[in-house]
Amino acid sequence: MNSVDRDVVALVDDALHSKLLDYLQGRGWRLHRATNADELARLFEQQDFHVGLLQLHGIGEGTLFDLVGRQQSLQWIALMDPSFLRPTPQHRNFLAGVYDFHTLPVDHGRLSMSMGHAWGKGQLLKQPLSSPGSLVQHGIVGNSPAMQAFCAALRKASKVDAPVLIGGESGTGKELAAHAIHNMSARSNNAFVAVNCGALPTHLIQSELFGHEKGAFTGAHQRKVGRMEAASGGTLFLDEIADLPLDLQATLLRVLQDKVIERLGSTRQIQLDIRVIAASHVNLEEAVAKGRFREDLYYRLNVIHLVAPPLRDRQGDVEVLAQALLDQFSWETGGKVKGFSRQALRAMNQYAWPGNVRELINRIRQGVVMAEHPYLTPEDLGMERRASDAGRPTLDGARAKAEIDAIRSALRRCQHNVSEAARELGVSRATLYRLLERYALSGPYKGKTTPEQRSSTPGTPAAGDSASHLTRPSPPSAR
Numbered sequence: 001m002n003s004v005d006r007d008v009v010a011l012v013d014d015a016l017h018s019k020l021l022d023y024l025q026g027r028g029w030r031l032h033r034a035t036n037a038d039e040l041a042r043l044f045e046q047q048d049f050h051v052g053l054l055q056l057h058g059i060g061e062g063t064l065f066d067l068v069g070r071q072q073s074l075q076w077i078a079l080m081d082p083s084f085l086r087p088t089p090q091h092r093n094f095l096a097g098v099y100d101f102h103t104l105p106v107d108h109g110r111l112s113m114s115m116g117h118a119w120g121k122g123q124l125l126k127q128p129l130s131s132p133g134s135l136v137q138h139g140i141v142g143n144s145p146a147m148q149a150f151c152a153a154l155r156k157a158s159k160v161d162a163p164v165l166i167g168g169e170s171g172t173g174k175e176l177a178a179h180a181i182h183n184m185s186a187r188s189n190n191a192f193v194a195v196n197c198g199a200l201p202t203h204l205i206q207s208e209l210f211g212h213e214k215g216a217f218t219g220a221h222q223r224k225v226g227r228m229e230a231a232s233g234g235t236l237f238l239d240e241i242a243d244l245p246l247d248l249q250a251t252l253l254r255v256l257q258d259k260v261i262e263r264l265g266s267t268r269q270i271q272l273d274i275r276v277i278a279a280s281h282v283n284l285e286e287a288v289a290k291g292r293f294r295e296d297l298y299y300r301l302n303v304i305h306l307v308a309p310p311l312r313d314r315q316g317d318v319e320v321l322a323q324a325l326l327d328q329f330s331w332e333t334g335g336k337v338k339g340f341s342r343q344a345l346r347a348m349n350q351y352a353w354p355g356n357v358r359e360l361i362n363r364i365r366q367g368v369v370m371a372e373h374p375y376l377t378p379e380d381l382g383m384e385r386r387a388s389d390a391g392r393p394t395l396d397g398a399r400a401k402a403e404i405d406a407i408r409s410a411l412r413r414c415q416h417n418v419s420e421a422a423r424e425l426g427v428s429r430a431t432l433y434r435l436l437e438r439y440a441l442s443g444p445y446k447g448k449t450t451p452e453q454r455s456s457t458p459g460t461p462a463a464g465d466s467a468s469h470l471t472r473p474s475p476p477s478a479r
């Protein structure tokens with residue numbers, strides 16, 4: 001029937017194996033049999049499968065269940081003896097996520113048909129999420145009209161060398177967008193150097209940006225190349241540009257105009273060849289109007305202005321992003337979670353996502369860790385109350401946005417010292433940490449949180465989780 005054989009992994013006993021072998025081989029299936037967890041693990045190392053047959057009762061016990069979810073696109077078909085009436089919780093979890101099940105003795109024709117469908121679904125799931133307007137190859141998922149327009153603008157911006165200013169709410173993907181512009185540009189073989197203007201200690205900013213010579217100041221034990229020089233030939237990403245102190249704004253303006261820098265402690269001028277991309281979640285026009293940001297620097301940076309759209313304006317993207325994230329996290333945790341319940345999808349679509357994509361990431365990561373069933377519920381995502389919210393915008397959403405703005409301003413004023421910011425906001429440190437977790441606000445923050453504080457946050461990933469979002473992930477290239 002098929003010119004190309006399709007591979008199927010089979011966890012079946014001897015008797016069933018010999019009954020299935022000839023029939024399935026005759027129909028273009030290549031059977032790879034495993035009889036225990038070690039053999040299955042070995043097969044998984046060798047190749048990806050789209051279809052698996054697993055005979056419950058007699059085989060498929062214990063540690064095997066830890067392995068069956070390992071390959072995300074693998075669709076399992078359970079084969080059950082009719083006398084198998086008392087499934088264990090492990091069996092039940094497995095059965096909830098299977099593609100199909102058959103009772104023994106199998107009807108060969110029906111089995112072959114369901115294997116064909118399962119194989120097709122597995123193959124579809126294996127395809128990278130892609131669509132004509134998207135930039136999925138740069139990690140940007142989403143194909144809503146708002147994202148298509150944004151991605152088209154990123155593409156255009158990557159073709160020229162002019163400065164770009166990226167605006168947009170927290171967690172909308174401004175840094176990701178800056179990476180995409182760099183990666184699509186003629187500078188992609190050189191460095192992408194990110195500087196978080198809000199996280200640099202004031203007294204170090206100059207030396208971080210421009211570098212210093214040995215002995216330039218107390219503690220300058222050796223020469224240091226600054227971030228601007230490190231970005232030469234490549235792209236300098238000035239993140240949270242609104243946080244740059246006013247005196248340094250003047251210095252930066254001069255550097256951008258003259259394209260030369262001097263290391264601290266040296267008068268030698270170093271020519272710069274950099275492309276500048278700046279980002280800010282603060283409305284810079286307002287900052288200019290309030291005298292907090294220099295107008296001349298604003299115009300110098302704002303040659304191409306892009307705005308990353310908030311998640312609530314990306315129709316249909318929540319589901320696509322959620323599915324892509326689920327695949328990623330579920331894989332990391334052994335593939336026990338297969339998808340979202342209908343209520344969870346409804347709750348996600350109704351929610352206003354004040355923390356945008358970063359919040360979605362954190363809720364799904366939390367859900368995959370906490371889930372007791374193969375299909376995530378609103379409760380797993382920490383959205384139980386919101387499932388019943390009707391329409392948008394909600395009061396909760398408005399309150400959350402106001403809280404996020406107040407927290408970010410306080411952290412900025414207190415140079416990201418959580419204790420001081422908490423004092424200023426009139427809440428305890430633990431409460432502020434809880435809010436940082438809830439809204440998925442990125443760090444780094446000064447001041448330590450204890451494991452007790454972290455685990456006291458409802459739904460917080462286990463303490464020590466290396467994926468903690470309180471630590472800003474490093475971008476792929478040099479910083």
Ligand SMILES: Nc1ncnc2c1ncn2[C@@H]1O[C@H](COP(=O)(O)OP(=O)(O)OP(=O)(O)O)[C@@H](O)[C@H]1O
Pocket residue numbers: 139140141142168169170171172173174175176177280281308321357358361441442
């Ligand atoms: N369209 C997207 N597709 C996939 N992942 C995304 C998308 N947008 C954002 N992300 C992810 O969301 C997280 C937050 O993105 P990013 O740090 O770029 O946001 P940001 O706008 O710079 O936020 P902030 O203003 O808080 O600094 C990152 O892990 C990023 O990879």
Ligand SMILES: [Mg+2]
Pocket residue numbers: 174175239279
């Ligand atoms: Mg950012």
